[in-house]
Amino acid sequence: MQVKRIDDKFKFLRSEGRKAFIAYVTAGDPDLAATRALALGLEASGVDILELGIPFSDPIADGPTIQAASYRALAGKTTLKKIFAMVEDLRSVTDIPIIFMTYYNPVLRYGLKEFFVSCRKCGVDGVIVPDLPFEEAADLTALAKHYAVAAIFLAAPTSTPDRIKAIAKVSKGFIYYVSLTGVTGARRELPKDISSKIKEIISVTEKPVAVGFGVSQAKQAAQIAGLADGVIVGSAIVKIISEKKNIMPRVFRFAKSLAKAIHEA
Secondary structure (H helix, E strand, C coil): CHHHHHHHHHHHHHHCCCCEEEEEEECCCCCHHHHHHHHHHHHHCCCCEEEEECCCCCCCCCCHHHHHHHHHHHHCCCCHHHHHHHHHHHCCCCCCCEEEECCHHHHHHHCHHHHHHHHHHHCCCEEECCCCCHHHCHHHHHHHHHCCCEEECEECCCCCHHHHHHHHHHCCCCEEEECCCCCCCCCCCCCCCHHHHHHHHHCCCCCCEEEECCCCCHHHHHHHHCCCCEEEECHHHHHHHHCCCCHHHHHHHHHHHHHHHHHCC
């Protein structure tokens, strides 16, 4: 069922002539009750797929904004077990596709098989592990397939054509294109070669391509939505959460502006 939820969402959006708005928040920042409320409010604001970051003490792919969110969540005693429980609770009130963005260490500590058993049980649809290259992910992809969870892999500006083809073959749900080298974080401008890079990926696969890293404005989101199948926004949302003032209305207002830009592109 899980992978099907992601596939069905992209198929529905394509039938409507729209692109996917994928929003990221760090689970447990500022606490898990807030994460639950944010998830439901983001869905109501036009988010199509929810990406939940699993807090980790050494988030090497993340910039300072998401690193700080991860540390706040860990300081609040957020654990993977508690996050699974929160997702299971969410599943009683929403069918939005939910993806975990996690590092490999928390998965191994939880237990690789146990992790996917819990994903299946609680209703997690997909998993992104940025520090695990697909060449080293055979055990993970086998378990993900067995438990019907999408193992989503990343392509980067430095990926060669052959590597892009290999990633497209193994990635399920969609391909996550990292629009720039380096760490996550809002950027004022998008890379100049983003159009040609997205076209290169689309030319070798029929799987949806979603673009993240650096998107912080509705104008940027609309630009990417004109090129790819989905737009991922994380740091710009997490930054609002970090400011601790009127979090919910500000996040939802921002999400609505992004949803409008992406869906009308």
